[in-house]
Amino acid sequence: MTHKEKAFHLLHQQYHCSQALFGAFAEDFGLDLKTALKISTCFGGGMRQGGVCGCITASMLVLGMGFGFYDSQDRELEVYGNKKTDEFIELFMEKMGGCVNCRDILGKDISRPEEMAAIRKEGLILQRCPEAINASIEILETILEEYLKKVKESSIRLEDIPKNHEVRNILKGKNNIPDFRRNVNELLFASSRNIAFIQFDIRKFKIINDIYGEKIGDEILDFIMVQLEECCHKKQYFVNLRSDVFMVVTEYEEEQELLELIKQLNSRINSFKDIKLQLSYGVYTVEDREMEQRQMEDRAAMARKTAKNNILTNIIFYKEQFKLSLYNKKFIEENMQAAITDRQFMMYLQPKYSIAKNEIIGAEALVRWSHPERGMIYPNQFIPIIEENGFIKKVDYYIWAEACRFIKRCEDEGIMTCPVSVNVSRVHLQDNECVQMLSEMIEGNGISKGLLELEITESADDQQISLKALQLKEAGFTLLMDDFGSGYSSLNILLETPFDVIKLDKKFMENMMVSGKGRMILEQVVLMADKLELGLLAEGVETKEQIDLLESIGCDQVQGYYYAKPMPEEEFFALLKKQHVMGAS
């Protein structure tokens, strides 16, 4: 039966609208109908006062169950849930001609006994209730389907989708999740030893099903259960949570024991026919036994998902940062577009100095994200994420445009203009857009090409760099090799790519300071730059000692906190203006 059929069946049996609606979804959440009807019966209270339609209240409950939000720390799901409940009400109003209250929908005041009696007599089925139920079910189905799709795609919070009906009852009777949880709960309460949750699944299980067929897929799962049974002793509990996801909870003394258990399990599971299975293991070692058991399971799940994306290891132990970094990523992905539209990205400028002249010779444009609620967000927190999804291109275009505007501003004001360098993410090196984009910006602002310099990071793929750098060079731009000395292929890139300036990475500087050998290398780099007729600039210079060393070996250009930190445009503009006035006098 469809949800609508179920709901109408209940309505015919004289249940009220919220019971019919919630009852129709009961099975999806593994609830028996009687419990669902009991839960939803109390929604009549608000309705009888002529308040919000029972279909809305029941739908909120359906969404709550559907999204499975229960962890107060899970801000991500909470925000998503709130958005979807708002969306529900909006769509409901659209379908119901702007009505949300029972009184408006029915056209009768059900807080008055005589009007209520009249409705009862006719039966709800004859009122507008079926229309409200239909509308609600349609919206709910769309929202829940979208959520399921989203969960499948992102593989986040998979464990929270209510799919009891999907869980295969492997080795009948032995795979009982409530029993498993009860046993684990007792263990957590009674054991004085360390306890760990190990969750694992099969990488690309879907593909295995596609290639070998679902029958073999099922056999693999049964085989794993048998291995678990043979491998685990009485006080080690295991369960098949769903599909190909398994959980083992065990006592241990040393973490090494856990690794050995995993190793043993892994080799047993890999003895299934000739099929090579890759498993990902996430381990959560319990610290706080007061924590809810489901939260412990979630942590093991989070570690497992991280292991899935790791090409170097298939075993990952849960760390506190996981939650934070997943949340952070989501936050950035959800807010980055608005940040562009609302101009939350800002250009900061960090001056570059000549040691000998003790004056500003240029600046680097660095992005800052000033979020209305979270405050200042620094590039290292969001650039790696937006480089992964390609959004960095938009941010870079924005900063490039800001830098051009600033150069134009200085020219217009007649103060000494110095070159401003911008960062060119390696994402730009994969297509042809950036050359044209930069040229257009230069022309659009009518500024000289020499004043906008480009920093390309040295750790990018060398062939790609060489090709694109060549094009940029041919287009007339000055190229700075960023972060020199932080990667391994710097020298190769130098040979192949027409850079104009080398920017020594701050790590390079730090290392150089600690030994005599370091100083020698630095001297050689200065000589090399000289021979190759390349400019040289040292980054991250923080101390007088570093300045003295650089000066003594002939490296004059520096950028770093010793002189100035990155600053807002106005501040830098004021500095330049001051220098200009002093130069003129």
Ligand code: C2E
């Ligand atoms: P980067 O290009 O190597 O930029 C230099 C970074 O070093 C800046 O960090 C700067 O604030 C910091 N820094 C400067 N002097 C010192 C110092 O004396 N000591 C220390 N400890 N740090 C110093 P920031 O602004 O946080 O930027 C970090 C990185 O993010 C940049 O490294 C760059 O790779 C990237 N980035 C920043 N803005 C942009 C942008 O607009 N586009 C792109 N694609 N990347 C950007």
Ligand code: CA
């Ligand atoms: Ca840079």
Ligand code: CA
């Ligand atoms: Ca750098």
